[in-house]
Amino acid sequence: MKKQIVLLPGDGIGTEVMDSAKEVLNAIADEFNHTFTFSTYDIGGVAIDKHGTPLPDETTAACKEADAVLLGAVGGPKWDNNPSHLRPERGLLGIRKELGLFANLRPIKGFPTLLHASPLKEHVVDGSDLLIVRELTGGLYFGTPSERQNDGQSVVDTLAYTRKEIERIVDKGFQCAQLRRKKLTSVDKANVLESSKLWREVVEEKKAQYPDVTVEHVLVDAAAMKLITNPAQFDVMVTENMFGDILSDEASVLTGSLGMLPSASLREDSFGLYEPVHGSAPDIAGQGIANPLAMILSAALMLKHSFHLENEANLVESAVKAVLDEGYHTADLNILGNGQKVGTEKMTELVVQFIKAESATKSIQSC
Ligand code: NAD
Ligand code: IPM
Ligand code: MN
Numbered sequence: 081m082k083k084q085i086v087l088l089p090g091d092g093i094g095t096e097v098m099d100s101a102k103e104v105l106n107a108i109a110d111e112f113n114h115t116f117t118f119s120t121y122d123i124g125g126v127a128i129d130k131h132g133t134p135l136p137d138e139t140t141a142a143c144k145e146a147d148a149v150l151l152g153a154v155g156g157p158k159w160d161n162n163p164s165h166l167r168p169e170r171g172l173l174g175i176r177k178e179l180g181l182f183a184n185l186r187p188i189k190g191f192p193t194l195l196h197a198s199p200l201k202e203h204v205v206d207g208s209d210l211l212i213v214r215e216l217t218g219g220l221y222f223g224t225p226s227e228r229q230n231d232g233q234s235v236v237d238t239l240a241y242t243r244k245e246i247e248r249i250v251d252k253g254f255q256c257a258q259l260r261r262k263k264l265t266s267v268d269k270a271n272v273l274e275s276s277k278l279w280r281e282v283v284e285e286k287k288a289q290y291p292d293v294t295v296e297h298v299l300v301d302a303a304a305m306k307l308i309t310n311p312a313q314f315d316v317m318v319t320e321n322m323f324g325d326i327l328s329d330e331a332s333v334l335t336g337s338l339g340m341l342p343s344a345s346l347r348e349d350s351f352g353l354y355e356p357v358h359g360s361a362p363d364i365a366g367q368g369i370a371n372p373l374a375m376i377l378s379a380a381l382m383l384k385h386s387f388h389l390e391n392e393a394n395l396v397e398s399a400v401k402a403v404l405d406e407g408y409h410t411a412d413l414n415i416l417g418n419g420q421k422v423g424t425e426k427m428t429e430l431v432v433q434f435i436k437a438e439s440a441t442k443s444i445q446s447c
């Protein structure tokens with residue numbers, strides 16, 4: 081299979097973990113006889129520095145031509161005081177909107193070896209396996225441009241959704257639930273927000289179309305509590321943009337680290353942009369210690385969702401599991417006992433080694 085992949089490493093650890101994903105994909109291409117062609121473009125802070133904008137036109141154009149896109153992370157203190165239109169984060173929001181990526185899938189499934197790496201009690205984390213389906217191109221992030229009014233003494237941010245925007249993400253939530261344990265939790269703030277009332281109305285209307293799925297509504301504040309007191313109760317959680325952003329970082333503690341969470345940003349066809357949930361981690365950038373697994377697992381999601389390469393995706397996931405099972409971990413994972421702490425490059429090398437060894441075993445067996 082021949083695929084053209086655009087890489088958007090971005091800033092901070094984004095560039096470090098992108099190298100890891102590329103190495104893993106190269107190993108997969110070698111072992112399975114695929115041709116993955118990579119082209120790298122600027123986004124975020126690096127694009128501001130080089131092109132004067134966080135999202136250059138050539139980046140957008142290249143993404144539109146590609147079969148799929150991998151994104152590292154954007155942002156950093158260097159650009160924190162820039163005016164809003166010159167912030168790295170604008171590049172990320174821009175590319176999501178330009179590509180129509182309204183559905184962000186954030187699977188949260190801990191690896192068994194990492195149960196004790198979570199600050200939560202093991203029996204709480206045990207059995208948790210959920211998917212946050214986050215609306216990605218609406219809500220507060222894309223309201224009427226925020227303004228300062230009244231001589232800078234008041235501010236306005238708007239939370240806008242159309243019925244159509246809610247319908248398509250709620251459909252996605254139901255469809256994901258149908259492929260999993262058939263339970264959908266819709267998270268909103270319908271006791272206060274008009275947008276949430278419409279959201280809840282849409283979920284209620286849609287549920288007749290998905291009779292095999294059990295639906296519940298949970299207010300976002302309670303959802304935040306339930307997520308860390310009894311996470312195993314959740315299967316698919318569908319929610320609006322900002323609630324999903326916050327809840328997914330919270331949910332990452334179930335896995336032991338934010339550095340473990342991958343995501344897929346999708347639209348209706350098989351095209352997608354794949355990005356770790358974490359950011360550019362300026363506190364550890366440049367030290368070679370970032371956890372590359374969220375990025376590597378995002379590449380696995382790309383293999384699965386955009387290229388329908390299930391075996392290849394499963395091999396990447398098994399490689400990650402095997403390396404963790406052997407006790408290797410990056411510094412962000414709080415491993416007790418006999419674990420061995422490694423940096424980004426070593427972790428990547430171990431994953432690649434496993435992929436190569438596993439494929440070699442398979443080809444011997446099939447002779
Ligand atoms: P962050 O996710 O970058 O970091 C939060 C904490 O988690 C830090 O202590 C960091 O060291 C740690 N961490 C995150 N990923 C890690 C990894 N792979 N390995 C090891 N440790 C990891 O969030 P932040 O510090 O709030 O934001 C930093 C910058 O990143 C900001 O400019 C923000 O806007 C941006 N950001 C970008 C994205 C994105 O590009 N998708 C996502 C979130 C934040
Ligand atoms: C994420 C990030 C982004 C978001 C920021 C950097 C704009 O936090 O991908 O989770 O809020 O969507
Ligand atoms: Mn976030």
